[in-house]
Amino acid sequence: MRHVETIVVGGGPAGSSCAGELVRAGREVLVLDKARFPRLKLCAGWITQKVFADIDFTPEDYPHAINRLDIRTHVRGLPFAFRGLPTVGCNWSIRRTEFDAWLLERSGAEVVQHQVKNVTRDEGAGRYIIDDTFSCDNIVGAGGTTCPVRKALFAEERMKSRQIATLEKEFTYPRRADTCHLYFLLRGLEGYAWYVPKADGQVNIGIGGKARWFRNTGEKIHDHWRSFLADLVQQGLLDAETADGLKEAGHPYYLYTHDGAVRDGGAYVIGDSAGLATVDLGEGLGPAIESGILAAHDILGTATYDKAALTKYSFGGLAQWIMRRTVGRYHTRGRA
Ligand SMILES: Cc1cc2nc3c(=O)[nH]c(=O)nc-3n(C[C@H](O)[C@H](O)[C@H](O)COP(=O)(O)OP(=O)(O)OC[C@H]3O[C@@H](n4cnc5c(N)ncnc54)[C@H](O)[C@@H]3O)c2cc1C
Structure with missing residues (x-):
């Protein structure tokens, strides 16, 4: 069995930031x-x-495709133009396949391709055992929503009410518009739909909303997806033939809640494994990277990994104030 001081399970943005x-x-x-x-x-x-x-x-200096976003926000059909969302500064679009590989390589960490199935704690030796193949003093769960470290060592405390259901498609579309569009409360959706132009003629179209809202209302996310595509066709952002041929996919993830442990002895959960996406826009990349860095500093003894220290909102200032008052259900109750 190979022993390493720290093993990070998952090499996405959370895991690579921690490892780096x-x-x-x-x-x-x-x-x-x-x-x-x-x-x-x-x-x-x-x-x-x-x-x-x-x-x-x-x-x-980013070595792959990157596009500075000019964002137009629509709330129930009313267009408001923002040059960048207020207070989060400039916004960019990247392709995750490139960004994640670049981050992982840049971390300088050794990476082994291995699907983790079984994680246990050897109380006597004070070690964590992975698939009877690896052991470590610290284990970091960075395996996304279905992280095996979370499943084995932490209680499931990511609140169901904060689960986000998604559908999306990224594809080459030479006639794509240059403007990024965000559509809030479309057909009552508790969430939003997006049209994100990327460099190299790519575009990402998607929809995300509270899973609980879909359950409670009986609305189907695939119906919302199809209606959204029809909107884009009508707005001239997509042609009907392309819309007909799109095969969407998605997976759930969780928004931040104050509750739930993210550290237990030498075991940590970070990024989507901990359920840390911002409560207003479901931004997961920022909190994933922040949590990875903070967990590493906890291991190094130079900081304490505490959920409360992480970014919880993408919107800030006036925009957050307006969201809280006009779209009350986006407001985080309690201490979050
Ligand atoms: C449709 C959609 C759109 C989104 N759009 C945005 C956006 O525009 N901006 C934004 O900030 N956030 C967005 N998010 C959220 C964002 O993608 C996530 O929050 C972010 O990827 C979390 O990073 P992570 O490193 O925690 O997890 P991941 O990026 O999911 O990485 C987890 C890694 O763990 C590995 N893994 C999983 N299981 C195992 C196992 N058993 N053994 C070994 N390895 C394993 C996986 O292969 C993967 O590489 C979106 C999410 C979805 C679903």
């Missing part, structure tokens, strides 16, 4: 991921300036 921080501090770390990178990740690929600041990099 440990490598920079000269610590022994191994990343296990079931996929070979570059791998597909369903995501609109919208990232903020803060993400680049957190990874200590500039968008201008």
